[in-house]
Amino acid sequence: MAWFALFIAGLLEVGWAFSMKLSEGFTRFWPSTITAITMLLSFGLLAWSMRSLPLGTAYTVWTGIGAIGTFTVGIIFLGEALTFTRLLAALLIVSGLVLMKLSSPS
Template sequence: MAWIVLVLAGLFEVAMALSLKLSNGFTHVWWSVSFGVTAVLSFGLLSYALKSLEVGTAYAVWTGIGAVGTAVLGMIAMGDDVSPVRVASIALILAGVVGLNLAGAH
């Protein structure tokens, strides 16, 4: 259950980052509200997941989902540049998260 909560926390982190971008420096009210709501949800779910998961692994997974999800959605939906180096970097982040999970498996 903690892993499902952690993945949801990571997805809310992606929504938080995209809402922050779309708030345009907190000048668009509804995107600013969206940022606040998704930030609270993301951190709250992370906090809940940390009750039963190791902090290093959980934090790495949470930030990995946030970083990869935000980068990919930025390229797909927001016109961010796509390059082989960016795609390879995303793959390295994923490899790091998987590696941490494997190292922490008992």
């Protein structure tokens, strides 16, 4: 259950990062509100998952999901560039996440 909570926390991290971008420096009410809510939920689920997962594993997986997710959202919804170098960097992050999960005792 901790892994599921951590996965949802990572998805919520993507949500708050995207809504933060849409908030235009917290000058738009609804995107700013969504940022705050998803941030609190993401941190809460991360903290809950850390009760049974190792700190380094939980935090690394959480930030990795957020990094890959925001990378993908930026490309799909914001028209950010998809270059070979950026794709390679994303694949290296995913490789690290898989290794972190495989090395976790939980």
